Amino acid sequence: MSNKIFKAIWLVAITVFLASLIFIMGISYNYFTSLQKKQLKNETDLAARGVALSGMVYFDQLQAADYRITWIDGEGNVLFDNEADFQTMENHLERKEVKEALEKGYGQAVRFSDTLSDQQLYAAQRLPDGTVLRLSIVQTTVWALVLGFAQPICLVIFMALLLSVFLASHLARKIVKPINEIDPDHPEAYYGKENYKEVEPLLRHISAQRRQLKADQDQIEKTALIRQEFTTNVSHELKTPLHAISGYAELLANGLVKEEDVRPFARRIYDESSRLSQLVEDIIDLTRLDSGDLEMEWEDCDLYRIGENALDSLEAAAEARNVSLDLSGSRSMMKGIPQLLYSIVYNLCDNAIKYNYPGGWVKLVVTPSEKEIALSVKDSGIGIAKEDQDRIFERFYRVDKSHSKEVGGTGLGLSIVKHALLLHGGRIRLQSQPGQGSEFVVTFPLSAYRNFTKA
Numbered sequence: 001m002s003n004k005i006f007k008a009i010w011l012v013a014i015t016v017f018l019a020s021l022i023f024i025m026g027i028s029y030n031y032f033t034s035l036q037k038k039q040l041k042n043e044t045d046l047a048a049r050g051v052a053l054s055g056m057v058y059f060d061q062l063q064a065a066d067y068r069i070t071w072i073d074g075e076g077n078v079l080f081d082n083e084a085d086f087q088t089m090e091n092h093l094e095r096k097e098v099k100e101a102l103e104k105g106y107g108q109a110v111r112f113s114d115t116l117s118d119q120q121l122y123a124a125q126r127l128p129d130g131t132v133l134r135l136s137i138v139q140t141t142v143w144a145l146v147l148g149f150a151q152p153i154c155l156v157i158f159m160a161l162l163l164s165v166f167l168a169s170h171l172a173r174k175i176v177k178p179i180n181e182i183d184p185d186h187p188e189a190y191y192g193k194e195n196y197k198e199v200e201p202l203l204r205h206i207s208a209q210r211r212q213l214k215a216d217q218d219q220i221e222k223t224a225l226i227r228q229e230f231t232t233n234v235s236h237e238l239k240t241p242l243h244a245i246s247g248y249a250e251l252l253a254n255g256l257v258k259e260e261d262v263r264p265f266a267r268r269i270y271d272e273s274s275r276l277s278q279l280v281e282d283i284i285d286l287t288r289l290d291s292g293d294l295e296m297e298w299e300d301c302d303l304y305r306i307g308e309n310a311l312d313s314l315e316a317a318a319e320a321r322n323v324s325l326d327l328s329g330s331r332s333m334m335k336g337i338p339q340l341l342y343s344i345v346y347n348l349c350d351n352a353i354k355y356n357y358p359g360g361w362v363k364l365v366v367t368p369s370e371k372e373i374a375l376s377v378k379d380s381g382i383g384i385a386k387e388d389q390d391r392i393f394e395r396f397y398r399v400d401k402s403h404s405k406e407v408g409g410t411g412l413g414l415s416i417v418k419h420a421l422l423l424h425g426g427r428i429r430l431q432s433q434p435g436q437g438s439e440f441v442v443t444f445p446l447s448a449y450r451n452f453t454k455a
């Protein structure tokens with residue numbers, strides 16, 4: 001970075017210097033040209049006075065090495081020229097400076113001289129006798145001016161190069177130094193400081209990235225811990241029914257069970273195997289939700305109809321526990337995965353039945369609006385303590401473990417609800433107090449599904 005800054009500053013400095021040099025040379029060229037014209041006019045005036053007083057005799061002793069002097073009569077014929085044979089020279093009547101001198105008394109012109117093969121400045125002045133005296137001088141060219149200043153220009157260029165290198169190197173170090181001194185672990189320490197105003201947006205971006213990385217790291221660690229706990233819990237949950245099945249089967253196989261106890265033992269084996277099968281199915285479903293590996297199509301669904309189906313499936317379990325079921329609301333269409341929407345309603349209602357009192361009730365309400373669909377599952381059950389409400393969606397977490405053993409279940413129902421809701425962009429809210437029942441309110445924003453296309 002330092003090298004790039006150095007090169008950029010050095011390049012700018014050299015460019016500015018060369019541009020300034022060209023500009024100065026242009027100004028100098030114009031200045032020297034105007035100075036030459038002024039001097040030529042003065043010399044022409046002096047020479048014209050001398051010729052007017054002395055005539056041709058004036059040219060006998062004349063020393064004019066730098067000037068070309070031409071005397072022309074009123075018809076344009078050349079009477080004298082100090083650098084060419086005047087007798088062979090063409091008529092000068094049409095020359096611009098001569099015409100102006102004859103008409104106005106004085107004339108000037110700049111042109112290429114065929115006789116001397118260079119750029120000439122011409123000045124002509126009319127004499128009292130009607131003749132014209134013309135003086136000319138070689139115009140200083142830009143290259144001649146550059147060559148004339150060659151030595152000082154080379155010296156200035158050399159000094160400018162050295163100064164540019166020094167300043168560019170110094171400025172590059174000065175610019176980069178504060179950046180090199182930044183502690184990336186504490187970018188906020190440089191906020192508001194004079195030397196870091198230009199890079200403060202970068203520092204804030206670094207700080208935001210660090211916070212995001214820290215959050216990501218915490219999330220990764222949390223996810224790893226959850227997975228570890230999940231693996232441990234899965235092992236434990238699988239072992240419990242397996243041990244029970246193995247124990248009952250071993251007793252039956254060894255003939256250690258009385259004839260009248262064979263049927264109850266077989267029933268227990270069936271119940272434990274059913275529980276084991278349900279547990280495996282829930283684990284598979286949860287794993288697929290985690291990984292997004294779902295082979296399910298998004299469809300137009302009626303959440304009210306899904307609620308009816310879920311309550312129909314739970315009717316036998318509700319009757320067994322003497323819990324009444326009630327559904328109210330209206331038809332509520334949305335875009336979703338019907339299997340997952342069914343799982344959400346089923347698991348919420350299943351928990352409301354299991355953790356209820358005999359003679360209790362469960363009310364399912366589906367309410368559509370312009371922006372969302374709300375689904376409420378309210379019960380008269382045992383309720384959930386405040387300290388447990390944030391953890392009930394964790395895998396295998398049970399509020400009342402002793403009661404959970406009685407009612408069964410895998411402990412994964414609410415985890416499946418949470419993941420299915422995330423997939424649908426839904427939200428869930430819980431209101432509950434111990435002994436006073438619970439209410440889960442789920443909302444699905446309709447805007448998330450109106451223009452849904454499967455990725």
